[in-house]
Amino acid sequence: MTRDRFERALFRVLRPLVIAFLTVITAFPFFYMVMLSVRDIQELILDPGSLWPRSFTLSTYADVLGRQGFVTFMSNSAIVAVASVAVTLLISIPGAYAVARLRFFGRRQVHFLFLAVYLFPAIVLAIPLFVLFTMLGLRGSLPGLILVYIAQTVPVTVYMLRNYFETVPQSVEEASAIDGCGRMETIWRVVLPLSKPALMATGLYAFMIAWNEFLFALLFLVERRESWTVSLGLSQLAGSIEIPTTVLMAGSVVLTLPIVVVFFASERLLTEGLTAGAEKG
Amino acid sequence: MTIAGGVRRLTRGGRTLEQQEARAGLLLISPTLLITLVVVVAPLLWAVMLAFQDARLINIRRTGLFGNYTLENFTYVISEPGFWSALVNTLVYTTAGTALSIAIGLVAALALRAAFKGRTLVRASILVPYVAPVVAVAFLWEVMLNPQFGIVNTWLSEPIAFLTQARGSFLGLQVPVALLTVIAFEAWRYFPFAFLFILARLQALPGELEEAAVVDGATPTQRFRYVIMPQLWRVVALLAVLRFVFTFTKFDDVYLLTGGGAGTEVVSVRVYNFLTARDDIGASAAQAIVLAVVLVVFLAVYLRFFAGGERDQRSL
Numbered sequence: 102m103t104r105d106r107f108e109r110a111l112f113r114v115l116r117p118l119v120i121a122f123l124t125v126i127t128a129f130p131f132f133y134m135v136m137l138s139v140r141d142i143q144e145l146i147l148d149p150g151s152l153w154p155r156s157f158t159l160s161t162y163a164d165v166l167g168r169q170g171f172v173t174f175m176s177n178s179a180i181v182a183v184a185s186v187a188v189t190l191l192i193s194i195p196g197a198y199a200v201a202r203l204r205f206f207g208r209r210q211v212h213f214l215f216l217a218v219y220l221f222p223a224i225v226l227a228i229p230l231f232v233l234f235t236m237l238g239l240r241g242s243l244p245g246l247i248l249v250y251i252a253q254t255v256p257v258t259v260y261m262l263r264n265y266f267e268t269v270p271q272s273v274e275e276a277s278a279i280d281g282c283g284r285m286e287t288i289w290r291v292v293l294p295l296s297k298p299a300l301m302a303t304g305l306y307a308f309m310i311a312w313n314e315f316l317f318a319l320l321f322l323v324e325r326r327e328s329w330t331v332s333l334g335l336s337q338l339a340g341s342i343e344i345p346t347t348v349l350m351a352g353s354v355v356l357t358l359p360i361v362v363v364f365f366a367s368e369r370l371l372t373e374g375l376t377a378g379a380e381k382g
Numbered sequence: 383m384t385i386a387g388g389v390r391r392l393t394r395g396g397r398t399l400e401q402q403e404a405r406a407g408l409l410l411i412s413p414t415l416l417i418t419l420v421v422v423v424a425p426l427l428w429a430v431m432l433a434f435q436d437a438r439l440i441n442i443r444r445t446g447l448f449g450n451y452t453l454e455n456f457t458y459v460i461s462e463p464g465f466w467s468a469l470v471n472t473l474v475y476t477t478a479g480t481a482l483s484i485a486i487g488l489v490a491a492l493a494l495r496a497a498f499k500g501r502t503l504v505r506a507s508i509l510v511p512y513v514a515p516v517v518a519v520a521f522l523w524e525v526m527l528n529p530q531f532g533i534v535n536t537w538l539s540e541p542i543a544f545l546t547q548a549r550g551s552f553l554g555l556q557v558p559v560a561l562l563t564v565i566a567f568e569a570w571r572y573f574p575f576a577f578l579f580i581l582a583r584l585q586a587l588p589g590e591l592e593e594a595a596v597v598d599g600a601t602p603t604q605r606f607r608y609v610i611m612p613q614l615w616r617v618v619a620l621l622a623v624l625r626f627v628f629t630f631t632k633f634d635d636v637y638l639l640t641g642g643g644a645g646t647e648v649v650s651v652r653v654y655n656f657l658t659a660r661d662d663i664g665a666s667a668a669q670a671i672v673l674a675v676v677l678v679v680f681l682a683v684y685l686r687f688f689a690g691g692e693r694d695q696r697s698l
Contacts, residue, residue: 112602150537204403205403225670225674228432284406332515
């Protein structure tokens with residue numbers, strides 16, 4: 102057997118094995134999470150090795166959403182995430198357009214500044230913001246947290262949108278200018294509709310950051326239980342011994358599900374949007 | 383360039399179109415700049431000032447621009463027991479986590495390169511550890527690795543306290559159990575990031591080179607080594623920089639998994655503890671700045687010796 106034939110045969114066997122292995126290590130934990138969330142804690146203690154519960158229960162979800170207050174945490178997270186997405190887009194659209202299309206003094210420096218902010222460690226920033234928020238009495242307030250998330254995401258969203266705006270054909274914009282549109286009107290009526298996939302991607306990114314973030318939520322909100330986000334709520338309750346693990350697993354599902362749904366929904370839209378060209382006809 | 387971009391002509395208020403464009407540009411960028419300056423740049427400068435002052439939450443109003451600047455915080459945090467081991471932990475955790483996540487991401491991208499039935503589903507499932515909230519996945523690992531009822535321990539002949547045991551023996555060797563577990567978590571959570579980048583690059587590669595290599599009789603491993611990998615170095619270098627930077631200062635993963643116990647304390651967790659448990663803002667800031675400076679030094683050395691990485695970073 103030649104080396105070539107041997108290698109081809111080897112990879113024909115290896116490739117499915119690798120794919121199966123990757124699928125198992127990524128999907129199995131989440132399957133386990135869901136399975137644990139619908140079984141009774143007694144059953145888990147008695148038979149920890151079983152993967153399929155003997156009886157299913159949804160009381161864990163009722164407990165976590167009701168008694169543990171996850172409904173409140175969910176709505177806090179939703180407020181924070183939606184507000185962050187809205188303001189981030191509002192701020193980064195004009196910014197990205199300026200960097201993509203207009204020549205102004207300091208454009209290069211702005212680009213460098215954003216790269217630096219993107220790579221900048223959050224833990225360094227956490228200290229002065231913690232002190233500032235304590236001094237201003239803003240600790241425990243959601244708007245303060247939203248402000249931090251916006252600042253964390255804006256540099257990246259400007260970068261993402263800029264790349265896309267640069268692909269919008271200049272001719273389309275010039276045509277709208279000839280038709281009498283001002284700059285703002287051109288952005289609103291021409292550039293944005295053409296950039297829907299990019300706007301979706303940016304919005305998703307900002308949503309993910311705001312929904313998943315933990316450090317700043319921990320620093321700013323920990324003393325006020327009614328302001329907890331889902332991430333913070335789960336991490337705080339996981340430490341207490343009175344709450345059964347199965348109930349907390351239900352909390353994990355509740356925390357993970359929205360982001361996974363949003364991710365899959367927009368992933369499809371994204372690819373569809375990207376394949377539709379702008380200047381075809 | 384807009385339609386009249388090059389035309390210099392006097393218009394409203396005696397400004398040229400070029401000047402108008404510059405004004406509009408600054409106006410449109412100002413909200414972005416403002417929030418970056420107020421919430422990132424200004425606090426950063428303040429953090430540097432705090433690091434050189436005796437700042438605690440009680441006396442914070444007395445520290446100011448013209449406070450007493452001293453190097454005490456720095457000498458204190460560096461001489462404090464645990465700092466150097468935390469720095470070593472950080473370095474080991476970051477290097478191993480970065481290397482592993484890129485290696486697995488590369489293998490995954492190569493395996494999923496060609497189309498097969500169900501690829502979309504597999505690809506989506508691979509990305510879930512990366513998009514899922516860190517609190518949920520850290521807690522999930524904690525439960526799976528739990529010595530009493532965790533699923534992983536029911537498969538083993540004797541239970542291992544993965545997250546609370548600093549040292550254990552494996553095949554007669556002493557191994558840092560908790561640190562290795564935390565590294566495995568890092569690799570598991572971030573290999574999808576590397577996978578996405580590498581797969582995108584792979585799909586953009588021109589097919590002719592590989593076809594030519596096949597015609598020349600190159601075996602699959604030869605094609606990988608001489609045709610594919612040379613074209614992937616740039617993206618791998620970029621990934622190495624990005625993952626190194628993000629992991630070096632990462633807080634949540636280690637904090638949530640072990641709380642910094644069992645020989646896994648990294649500098650960012652120490653920074654957090656100095657800030658909240660000891661209320662020592664100055665020392666906390668000093669420690670964070672030492673961390674950032676070490677990071678910058680590593681980056682500078684890396685970029686100096688791997689010039690390819692520098693080009694990639696500029697194109698980011």
